[in-house]
Amino acid sequence: MTIVAAVCAVGMRRWRRMSLRRAAATRAGSSPDRAITIRSYAEMDEHLVRRWCACGGYLERSGEGTRENGGRRFRVARLRCQECEAVDEVFFDTTELLQ
Secondary structure, eight states: OHHHHHHHHHHHHHHHHHHHHHHHHTSTTSSGGGOEEOSSHHHHHHHHHTOBOTTSOBEEEEEEEEEEETTEEEEEEEEEETTTOOEEEEEEEOTTOOO
16 A cells, blocks of 8 residues: 555656646746747846746756847846756847837
């Protein structure tokens, strides 16, 4: 009985992690198509402070860059999880950014 409970617990943990990864791949900012429109860099900072890794760990910035695609301008924040060390990118649409 203990073995069955352990196998179920491992299975549930794996299912939860997979669900969190799937949700992270489709959340706002996960790709240029899902870029978050911002009007100031302060909005970008506010969003990144609230963003967490799919594993539940804290994401720290590891860099930023600018990309252009199809007449749109993006600011891309690169983040690294302190727990699982996964690397993530968050896309912000800065085409209409007020300087």
